[in-house]
Amino acid sequence: MRTSRCINLLILLGVYLGFLLNQVAAQDFRGKIQGLVTDTSQAVIPNATVTLLNVNTQVRQVRQTNDVGLYRFDFVDPGLYTVTIEAPGFARFIQQNVQVQSQGDITINAVLRPGAIQEAVTVEASPVEVQFNTTNVGLTVDSKLAVELPRYDRNPFKLALLHPGVVDTRRQEMNPFHSWAANSIELGGGTDKKNDLKVDGAAIGVGYKASYVPNTDAIQEVNVQQNAVDAEAGHSAGGSVSMTLKSGTNEFHGSAFYLGRNPSLNAMTDRTTRTNVAARNNIWGGTLGHPIIKNKFFNFFSIEIWRLRTPGSFIGTMPTDLERAGDFSKSLNINGAVKTIYDPYTTVFDPAANKATRTPFPGNKIPADRFDPLGARVMKGFWAPNRQPDNITGLNNFAATTVQRWNYWNMSDRADWYVNEKWRVYGRFSRFETTQDTYAPALSNSELFVSNGSLRNAWSYSGDAVWTLNTTTVININGTKHGLDDDYYSPNTLGEKRFAALWPNNPWYAPFDMTDFPTYFPGIYLGSTTSNAITSVGRAGFWYQHPGGYSFSGKISQQRGPHFVKVGFEFRHSGGVSLVNNSQWRFFFPATHTADTFISPNTKLVGHEMATLLLGTLGPETTVQKKPVREMQTELYSVFVQDDYKLGRRITLNLGLRYEYDTPWHDPDHNASVGLDLTQPIPEMQQTPPQMPAQALSMMTKPYKFNGAWIFTDEKNPYIWKTQKLVLMPRAGIALRINDLTALRVGFARFVAPGEFNFVPPPYSALGNVSFLEAPYMGFDAQQSPPSFKDGIPQSRFIDPFPAATNPLIPPRGKAYGRYFGLGEDNIAWANPDFKRLVNDRMNITLSRQLPNQIVAEVTYFANFGRNVAYSRDLNQMDPTIGYQYKSAIDASVPNPFYQYLTPDKFGGNLRNQKTVPLKNLLKEYPQYGGLWLAFKSDGLNRYHALQVRVQRPFRNGYNFLVGYNYRRNKSSVYYDEVASYRDQTTLMQSNQPRHSLSIAGTYELPFGKNRAYMQNLPKALDAVLGGWHLNGAWYFSSGNFLQFGPMIATGDPKLDNPTPWRWFDTSKFQKLPAYTPRTNPWFYPGLTGPATWQLDGTIAKTFTITETIRAELKMAGYNLTNRLNRADPSTDVLSSSFGQALRQATGYTGRQLEYGLKISF
Template sequence: MIRFIGALLLAAMCLPAQESRGTIGGMVMDLQNAGIPKARVVITNTDTGVDTVLETNDRGAYVAPLLLPGNYRISAEHEGFKKFTRDGIVLSVNDNLRIDIQLELGAVTETVNVTDSAPLVEAASGNMGMLIGNKEVTELPLAHGNPYALISLAPGTTFEGDPLLNRPYEPTHIVGYSMSGSIANTTDITLDGVSNTSRSGAGQIAAGYVPPADAIGEMRIETSSFDARAGQTSGGVVNISLRSGTNKLRGNFTFTKMRPEWMANTWFGNRNGTPRGDFDYNRWSASASGPIVLPKIYNGKNKTFFMWAYEALTDQRPRGGTTLTVPTAAQRKGDFSELLALGSNYQIYDPATRRREAGSSTRYRQDPFPGNIIPSNRFNPVSLKVMEYFPLPINEGTTADRRNNYPKPNSPEVADYFTHTVRVDHNFSSSNRLYVRGNGYVRDTRRNDYFETRATGLREQYHPIGGSIDDVMTLSPTLVLNLRYGYTRFTRETTPLYGRYFDLTTLGFPKSFASLISPDKSEFPAFEFSNYFNTVRTGEARFMDTHSFVAAFTKLRGGHTFDYGFEWRAYKHNQYTGDTARSGRFIFDPTWTRGPLDNSTTAPIGQGWASFLLGLFNASGYVSRPSDFAEQSTVWCGYFQDNWRVRRNLTVTLGVRYELEGPLTERFNRSIRDFDVNALLPIEAPAKAAYAASWAANPTLELPPDQFKVRGGVVFAGVNGQPRELWKRDRNNIAPRVGLAYTLTRRTVLRAGYGIFFGPLGMRRTDVRQNGFSRNTNLIPTKDSGLSFYSTLSNPLPDGILEPQGSAMGPMTDVGSNTITFFNTTPVASYNQRWQFSIQRQLGASSMFEIAYVGNRSTKFEINRDLNVVGNQMLSRSPFFDQERVNYLTANIPNPFRGLEGVSGSLGTSNNLSRENLLKPFPHFSAVNTGFFQGYSWYHSLQARATRRVSSRMSLNASFTWSKNMLANNFLNPGDLMPYEGLSGADRPFRITGSVLYQMPFGRRGTLFRQIPRWLDAGIGGWQLSGMYIYQSGVPLAWQDVIFFGDPDDIRKGPRSVDRWFNIDAGFTRDSRTRPSYHYRTWPFYLSSLRRHASNNFDLSINKRFRLTERGAEFQIRGEALNAFNHPQFGAPNMDQFSTAFGQITATANYPRQIQAVFRIGF
């Protein structure tokens, strides 16, 4: 076995994953502090009776790594000395307890007993974070029993997820934490030391599994870890340790109930007179643990243990506030006269009257509909059928033009969820321990059924599973080996609520169109309307697997404890893309109903719906043929770490870590790899000739004919000598780690740390790019700029559908398409440099206070850049709206690509193109995107926390964070060379958290009235109060490009309300005709003084226990109030300076007060 592991180490380098267990180590000395070699040390888990037997080395040192969290007793003996025994040792997740033992001269038969709890200060590590015990997990008021909510209690964390998505089966948002300046959702989460994450978005994680609260033993939240074992993270780690069984049989059953009358209405519901929605909520859980005993067959006491936990939830509740805009009854009949009464800018124009503007070869003019009424005989028959699936308004709306007239504050979401977890621990001997774990859950959610028709409604189904097997072997008194394998499978499928197999001919579409879509993929199409609602779009089926294998060694030598090992991970992702656009995506905007000119300012509302009635979609719609894919990447990581106890009061941790992440591959090479900017295309010569022929009549001085080029195309993986790997490996990821703990006194410790952490480069960062393997057939409404219409809703694809061609077209692939996004083939991993300096001080026997400075510098973030832009030199520097510049860049120029073979979409069919398109470096594409590793951020903070140990009648945790978070990861203007440095959108200057569990002192088990009779004790004894408080500043408001004349300081002045969150009259230009276009931006993304509403939340609970038996069985009733004081957290205001709702807030971002009753029985 040792030779085998040694061969693996030589072949692969080394690294274990984050650890969920703990270590006890120290020195065995005589009274003169001289080490005693070959002393026998026995560490006993008093809950399971399992012994770990050790022998001290030549310096008297011992170490016992990989011990399960729990209660321990340690004994030491050596010939000529009295036996030493110490009880009451509590080992927590990832603890590194230093317990030095002094033996007195005497006979071994004599025993010195010591009972002393371990100090609260951490004298062996520089890591930052906090511990959450089982009592907090199970007894603090948690929404839906979600244990990840407790991460919020750690200093330095901020929650950036959606507070409305807080249930255990919403895996992305419940782990949306930033830790000490890191990007949210980049913290690694482990379950029993095995990765418990899946990929959410680009570079972001989701929780692979959420264990029931009863299954959790402890959680250690490390906001800055300087342990070289920590990897696959931006620097923070959440280690969850499941409970293992003990020699005592234990069990619990819990039922939680919420009723509609126990839930407050939303703030806006009360304001608008909208009643709270009806809902039904039930949650129940059960758990059992103990030794595995089969009467007359097997007795597993002190040897084999099990733990099983189950949780289920059925929930039908309002899904927050949603307000839509639907056409009025008059607008459904084509009557827009009410809008015209508000102003001439609401005029609807008739595309049937379109003609060339006199004296111009590029502009078009059309006449208004008389009275702003479209005759019913002009309605498209498909539009009439589709309209049957759309509702009438609920009210008159909130604006003069009837917007926001379909409020759905109480639209229900229906969810069914259940989960199982099981763990078995077996101890072969004092030198060999093994555990096996399995878990999984099922979720079925139905939501967004706003119209209660096929036009809306989604169904999401999840079926994740996971498990691990772990073996700890003591190979010698100074060498321990841990082998571990873990597997996580995350599955998700999103489908229309009312299913697929939809017959498109029932909407009036011709059979020729319906036959293009396979019946099992046919859905109600996607319809989008400018300034109105959009119908639902689905969906996908994702299957993501994570495999991990770990071999980890711990070696004790002298005063050094060496940790080394390796880990291999494989990430696999199979996806079926079931897009609603398979049945068509139809977009209706003012393109054909604006006027009098084709570039006139659009109406605030109405013109998009008018286009729909006429059946005239714009050219942005399409019918899709998305591609499926099967992608994979691997990671090899290694580390070596020396935990060096320099002196009794000084421990230094020196480590180095190496990470080698393989590039992404696709099983069948269904991906582009690169973009060749100099690729010669067969269309260049005819396109140049056509451009030259029309240039004299439509000169573009910036682009004379001899400079017009049509070059550049995609490069495919595995084709024409290209490698299968989608980019080159970054082999330079060496991460040093340093930690220091210096004990000034027994109660005071100075701690510091520095470490580098690398970001992901493989599948966790991105997906394959499938140009050519997926294909959209663009809708072509016209070939002559609207003088006549080639296709309408009555026949959207007269020429049929285009099937994917794979890599057959080479660099001509998708010429004429909207966007090309390709990989930077020489990526570099982003990295975080994290550091901290802190002082911990124990106060009394059970309290501790810590204050720290924590910093973070992140470098080489990947930023997407469009290479296909006209450049900043073409943007207007005028502080005013520059109509001349807009007219110049939007002017219609004869299309040199029209009719060329291989040119798809409107580029190959339209008569004209805008001048801007022709000025782009790659005029045959709309956008050409790739990543540049130019982003960076920096973070500084003061963090403080106080804690009081659970063993007393009060358990208290409190934290305070004061921070500044700056970021440069976006460009103000498309041609900027470097990203803009400014405030981060996740900057929250202040954060205050607290939690408390307080056992009231009354009754026979308290300190007051201990002599009362049992019948009275049943009433006044056994009461407990608990609660959590979280305050965090609001994030800065995100600004668009702004035309502003005034003092920015005036924006925050004046009274503030939901109707006017800031001073909208401070100098903003409000005329929508002057919306910035082709404008050089100088206005920042964020202003520090203008922020969203802060979060200010109390969750409170009162708990009454009834003792049923003297052996510990009890019944518990708990009343919990989530958001107990009903503090609203308002959403973001409208930030469009040209909107009539500018500065207004119309929704809350959190739930109102919820009261739930909890009934629990346990033994």
């Protein structure tokens, strides 16, 4: 009772503060300046006047030192400042060239000497850059690097990759209009898609996506936080990326620019496919910063417009002319022998002998009268082979050029108003819009080609106010609203006929047809999964997402003697419309269907995907589904208190506590679900139990349970999991000033990730990712597959995939199912009703030292100890030891005890329509259900350790640089094998992340010509040739990913001393694992990694002085200057003909591309 009252008091306090202050959530994006004022005897000087002057705006702020001689300026906008300190009887102290960075903490201690106030001691050298007062660990990319560093994607959030501890997890989408891109980074310890993203301190994230991403020329600075000890930081798993936009000044400043890329200047895009792609890009834009009222009111506007033609290629395996006609007599396997195809309808199965055989097609030819009409139509639609295949099997014998055409504009406007010395405000409006289609003339002559297109828009409004109540107390208020549109569209629809164009007079698809959205040629995959398909065509589905959010929060900060205390409140809301239905129509045609047996065949040698397609056989790999639009919502309330306590002149303690109340996901119409309660008996099944086959009863290792009750949400119980009411995040750190140039900082911070960031990969193929934007809506969602083979014989064909008489599609009934939803379904999934939020305990030990020439060197040990890591688990698995004991006997077909069982309103799944089922489907604890997938099972662990080295110099005297290195060890909970999964026994397993990362970046102005160190008085003609040159560049290196192997027979160490792309590891050490055999091989091998990747990007630029105030800059940028071929990891699929070969180029890399540009600045 007492705990409950405390929680309620905390919430009420937070609500009161929030409505009082109305400020946005997030650790503040601005910097701070603080210090101690003493006399020459080291006695403190109270009541000294400290003035902070912004050099560009001439705006002043004034503070007084307190009774212990301390002063502090908070909420300092990034920029150049001068600090002046005055006290009666002492000469003035003036510190010039104070460069404040985003989230920077600058210490300026002043020793005042006796003298008249008219006298002054001026320090022109910049203050020491070492942070002496905070234990946060992060990186700030200054304006020079942020704007001038070459980035192929021009996405400022990707500047986070300059932090060596950052791993990019989604290289296929990098541009600013790709809503996945900004948050697809790992900052150590499970922060992928769980980082807090901010622009000017305002949140832009919703779930795993980002809304508005600024254009590059609007960026002042980018800050990456790996560990924030400040309790103000939250709403993340520990990482954050924030950026500050430029503000106007007292002078009119602006720019206009153009950037272009021309295919004639570029190297081959992908040497592994030998394709040249016409990438012709045009980018232009401009900025304008100016005063509205000098020293008072400023504005900064920026705009950027793209006409982008992004290179790409389609590569796959096409049938030969013989194969189109059903003749596979010339089709070879990897050993050079004919790849024999077998007739699945001739299967003879002997369960007792653990054997199944099939008859090969005579002459390895399929008679024309055996062709499936729709399968034959698809075969005719395939393109003719046009390239040398990767091997003798004909793998990847076709390639075609594709060009994605992006039309994009990005606009932002920010106004800053300094009302008076005590009150300043800013407001910002930002928006971008994007349309995209795909140009592929070599593919558009076939109905199988569906060109990818999309609409991607985003917007953000934010406002902020800082009120200096008195010399020791400051209040900050801020609010924001943001959103995005992300929709799939292609002009290649099937038109008004929809699927009637493919299945005339057979509307089997009608129950799942979503007539509000276009219909495309269905997804065709020649393989058993999307990842191992040798070719995929058509379009399986679409997406339609319009999420957004708003937030506000507030804080009061006050200097109290040696204590600097902050108290604040935070609120966020996320929600909107979202639908991702990428598995609506998926048809799979694996080689196993035409192999010599259906019991774990060696498809590397026998069976052929093209033959399966011609026969049109379908199995449970194929899925179709229907989904409604989702409208999940969530809110977060938090309060925090932070005390930065100076124990003395050398020691600062950072102590904080943050409390968060996170509402579980909820649907405004209560169409979501709590899930399945397996403790409740099913009354009808207790009264009339199904008659289970004797074989099943004799094999089961535990008794059957005919339990289960599905629970939907309602007005009284709107949440899909239980609320965690007491979530506390302690923060503690100590900063030790060893001397004036050296600091030792130790910090600890607990982060508890909000449920909005929950994300697990698809538990089963038809479902898709389970996340806030892709939440399961069981009962309203419906998915169905063709039945399993009957003793190895297919039961469904492409021309009639869901026969009305035996397996019709069953339309979803929503809440009309009541407690009986899920009975007889293939798979169902729900969020863990006992879900616990991810907890990351993060710590760092950092030694910082300022070296000569303003260089700061840091060595950091960083660790993350994560718990409550979420994953998915099937609660209805067969005991694998049954298969190890009885082998293929469990594949035998037996009478289905649930055939026409009960009534459709009580037992409504498609299992009720199947007369027979494989015996193994009944060897589960809850045979009345299929897969029972619990998403967000939250008992996993993570252990991350890293050693980081950073050497950085801010831009001074014409150059800057940043060098970072990271060595990491990362482990997470996994199930080693199917037995461990069944028994729910996890193991801490190393990740596949590379051990080493290194990044080097910098800018250098050649020291010749006007305003440079040498030859300042050159004649104008010579200066036009020799002066104004500068270089910018970045080099990124990552050692290879550790190669992960699935279950197989393995003997010895497969690592080779001198691997080649065609033999990356010793494949002779591996064999296919026989069916129903336990795994014994390791996931990883020491030192066996994929190819390392590195890339050098650089720019050479020449500035011309047109007038005293107008300059022109010509530049040429090169991406992948060395034209290095960065290869993707080799195949680790033992059944693939490319097993052990690194044949393809890594995702996100291309051959060398050049970009030319002109910029006019004034």
